[in-house]
Structures are given as C-alpha cells and as structure tokens.
Amino acid sequence: MSGLQVSALCVSHGAIAALRAVSFSVEVGQLAAVIGSNGAGKTTLLRALSGLNKATSGSAQWSECEMLGARPDALVRRGISHVSEGKSVIPELSVKENLVLGGIWRNNKNDTNAAIAEVVELFPILGQRMSHSADTLSGGERQMLAIGRALVSRPKLLLLDEPSLGLAPLVIEQIFSTIDQLRRKLGLTVVLVEQNAMSALEIADIGIIINLGEVVASGKASELLDDPALRAAYLGY
C-alpha cells in the first residue's frame, strides 16, 4: 500500500521515551488527525516524520520509501512539507520572501511564482501584505503564511502541527475549513496534529489518539467522535 505507513516508531529524548511503538497508516488523499493532550508526543511524532528529530527505532514510509534518517530538506524534495509548531514563519523576512523560500529548492522561478499566485488565491489577505515584514501579521495570517509557504513547495504529504494554537475561535474555524478545502482540491495527504480534537476530527477521515507516547485508539474519525468512552477519556467534551 502506498501512502504513509508508520510502524513501531520509537523516539527518545535522552532517557525519556517520547514515543513508544507508534503505528498507523494514512492512505493517499486522506486527512489523519492526531489527537492528544499537551506532552502526549504529537509534536515529536511530526518532527520525527519530517527528519527534525531522530527516531530510535521503527520505520515510516511514504510511497513505499523510508523517511526516517533523511534530512528535512531531502524530504521536502520527496513531497513532504512540515509546518512546524507555533506559526513557522521567519518574522525578519517579508511575506513574499517567506513564500519564495518554499520554492527555492525547485529552482524554477516561473513555477514558484505560479505556486505563490495559487497561495494568494487561497489566502487573499497575504496578497495585500506581500512586501510587509512577516512580523506585522496577525496570528491567523502568520498561520496562513506558514501553510502557504509549505504549499509553495508543492507537497503531496502535508504535516501540520497545531495550526489552531493561540488563534481566536473564528480564525480557527476559517483555518480548518481552508485545510479541508485545499486538501480536497490538491489531493493532499495530511497529518494534522491537534489539541483541538473536535474541529480536527470533523474534517478528518481517520483519527489517531495518542496519550503518553502511545496510540490508545485509532479509527474512522466519525466513529471516534461518536464513542462516548473515548470522548470522556481523551477528547474532553
């Protein structure tokens, strides 16, 4: 099966096991929501998948090729883009420069410009701020810029780390509906890490619930949402 296959993935921070034998798979075009509380290991999972953290053991394959052990910039070339935690934009650069950054590796100016135009179509507000420093953007705009930069790399697998973090409810709703739209439009496979379980599961195909570094439940998102025991224990509503 192609798509994303994670099996028995273990990651340690020194002596502490952050992820213990995490396994799940996401089919091409699916959106998987990884749910869990603070410190559950969600961010560590994404960082291991994008090459920022070293895995201790296990495997993770994208399109039947091993991802673990590759550098982040090499994974970008294989169609994997990671929007890291906390609005990953570079505030010292302009909005335009942040977007261009995502296209540099392809070394094709026309295609980068076309990709930027598509991003601006998706997030018109960015188009009005092109020459402003990214520093001047609001939290929601920064998140749009971070996602936009990842899209300029023309990914096939998008790893999103808590896009709702620190945003107002209305903005969160907007970001989630955009994520849903664009993955349908572009046929993206998405791994969305979220504390905001409800909103994430609503747009997800499958859900993976992580607690203390282990997968405690996984399955169809709709089923997870309907499971009263899970709701009480992990989803918190």
Added chain:
Amino acid sequence: MQKLLETLLIGVSTGSIYALMSLALVLVWRSTRVVNFAQAGQAMLSTYIGFEIASRTEIFWLGLAGAITAGALLGAGVDFFFMRVLFKRAVSGPAAVVAPVIATLGLLGLIRSIVGLIWGGEFKSIEAPASKDGFTIGQTTIPFSALNLLIIATVSLILITLAIIFQRTNLGLSLRASAYAPEIAQLAGIKTAQTRTIGWAIAGGVGGVAGMLVTSYNFLSPYSLDLLLVFGFIAAVIGGLESMVGSVIGALTLGIGLTFILNYIGTSLVFIGGFAVLIVVLLLKPDGIMARGKVRRA
C-alpha cells in the same frame, strides 16, 4: 574647515576597510553563532597569496582576485572541515558554546605559524594600485590620496554587490533564512549546512579584500592584520553583531572617530579611543546602535 574635511575623508577610507572585516565577522556570527577570531589569520594567509600573485604579475588587481579566491576557499574549508565536525561532536552544554570560539583562536595561531614558516616574519609590501600622494587642491596638498579614493570605491563596489546578492537573489534569501531560522529554512527545503559554508566563503573572500587593501598602504606580516580584526570586531559590536548594515555604519563611525582622535588629539590615544567606544557601546547599548529595543524571537 579643511582639516575637518580631510579627517572625514580619511576616516571614511579607514572605516570602509574596517567595514569589510566587520562584515566578515557578522556574516559568520549570524549563520554559525561563532566569533571567528581565525578571520584575521584567514585574511592574512589570503593576503600573502594575493601578495605573491601581485608581486609576480605586477598587477594588483590579479592579486586582489587571488586573495578573494583564496579567502573564499579558506573560509569554506574552515566551516567544512572544522566547524561541521565540531558541531557534530560538541552538541550541547558549555562545550558547544566555548569549543568553536577556542577552535578559531587555535586556528589563528596555526595559520600564523604556517605563514611564518613559508614567508618568514619580515615585512612585505605590495605595490599600491594608485598613488599614495595626497591630492593637491589649489596651493595645498591634503593627505587624502588617489589610493584612499580607490579603497572607498572598491569597498563601495563590494558592498553594493553583497547588498544585491543578499536582497535580490535566492542565494541571499537562503543565507538570510538559514541565519534567522535554520529549522524553518530546512523545512522549506534549503540545504542549510551547504548554505552556511557559502556564507563562510563570502566572509572569507571579503576578509581577503580587507587584507589586500590594508596592505596596499601598509606592510604585510603574520601580525599585520590583528589590529584590523580588533577594529572590525569593535565595529561589529557597535552595529549589534546581527546587522550587516549596522556593521558598516559601525565601521564608518569608528573609522571617522578614530581619525578625529588621531588628527585632533594624538596618535597615542587612538587605541584607547577604540576600546573606550567598545566599552561605552557595550554598557549603554549592548545590542548595538541598530537595536530596535525589541526582543528578537529565538
């Protein structure tokens, strides 16, 4: 009035060379978080190579090109063979902070010894590419010469080239992104380690120019660029160590300031003046004159 003008012109000429050294230090600091004391050694060795080429071909500009090339290769080599290995071994804790700086000091000593073995300790001189005699305006001759003018022009050309590279090209964007936020740059697909080595190469080449320009009106010895390193460093600190524009402004300020002390107070106070400026800036504006009074995101 005439003395004031002279002082300003000479100050700009001196300061523009400090600017190159200061830029070289800032480029490395921004990308690698290392104060590169070996920069004086790298520039010196590059200048010796430039000196050999210039004295054999009798063309200063070929020597300059040689010094730039040698400086760039040397800079890339220091990053590739020393810094990369060092950062792999000393990952965290005090060793990771101190080891690279100590390593650059060690490298400075090493380069100095090697240069001493090859060229000996005696002073060498390079034929200046322009006259060192001051311009004559009407009846009076001022100390500002064609060489000073040429130095200012050369440095301006290099600064403009660097500004274009950094602001207008993808390489420049990669260099800036890798310096500001290496992790995000990497996630955007930038090969940050490779980019950093290119940054070191640019710094090395710029240092080579500084060495050649200083030597064009001075002598070359294994120690002759130490003062340039010190003043370049002071200028970088005045500019806040982070900002390339700040380092150039810092260098011009320092150059003009020191020339004022030289012309109006006396030679003996130039050194004290330089260090006094350093201390005052560190005490009053530790983030440099360009700091916007806001905490930079880590």
